[in-house]
Amino acid sequence: MYHVFVNDKPIILTTKVEKEDGFKNFLLSEVNIGKVIKLLNATSLEAVRLIGKKEDKLLKKFLKLLPNVVAGGGKVYNTKGEVLFIFRNNKWDLPKGKTEGKETIEATAIREVEEETGVAGLEITKPLDTTYHIFKRNGRHKIKVTYWFEMTTTFEGELFPQENEGITKVAWLSPKESQEALSNSYANIKILV
Numbered sequence: 001m002y003h004v005f006v007n008d009k010p011i012i013l014t015t016k017v018e019k020e021d022g023f024k025n026f027l028l029s030e031v032n033i034g035k036v037i038k039l040l041n042a043t044s045l046e047a048v049r050l051i052g053k054k055e056d057k058l059l060k061k062f063l064k065l066l067p068n069v070v071a072g073g074g075k076v077y078n079t080k081g082e083v084l085f086i087f088r089n090n091k092w093d094l095p096k097g098k099t100e101g102k103e104t105i106e107a108t109a110i111r112e113v114e115e116e117t118g119v120a121g122l123e124i125t126k127p128l129d130t131t132y133h134i135f136k137r138n139g140r141h142k143i144k145v146t147y148w149f150e151m152t153t154t155f156e157g158e159l160f161p162q163e164n165e166g167i168t169k170v171a172w173l174s175p176k177e178s179q180e181a182l183s184n185s186y187a188n189i190k191i192l193v
Helices: 033-042 055-063 105-117 175-183 187-192
Strands: 002-006 009-014 023-027 045-052 070-075 083-088 091-093 097-098 123-137 140-152 167-173
Touching: 002 033, 002 055, 002 187, 009 033, 009 055, 023 091, 033 045, 033 140, 055 140, 070 091, 070 105, 083 105, 097 105, 097 123, 105 123, 105 140, 105 167
Parallel strands: 002 123, 009 045, 023 045, 070 140
Antiparallel strands: 002 009, 070 083, 070 097, 083 091, 083 167, 123 140
């Protein structure tokens, strides 16, 4: 089962048909993705389920429905066990961004965290879950596929929000502060933190 978010509402990719209660079922093979996005944005539906035949083919089939944007990001810990957050579009988020040229996804994740926050000396410790969300740019819907990595750093310098990317604040948040920040964050970030 996979979750692809439209704002904070999930499109759930599954092989199981369940009785509709707060959500609608559609066949993945016949779905009009534009209609599904509109339904989630314009109604009180909590979710949409796209039903496929084979678990191992759900994501591959879904990703063919819209253009994909590949990104890398980091959940960064400092030596005090605090997590690095950015504040953009009036929400707390984790630093991430699109791949450039032929760089590896790991290089993308490190570069984006450095650019968006000013933090240096990043080291990847392990991969985290990949997240999926649908966004609209220039009138077209796309799927952002973000590969996340847990990272550590001993960096203790000043934090610099990348203002030209709309980031207004960068902060190290304690575990308690992180939980508070999640009340004003995105559903896919809540999965990671």
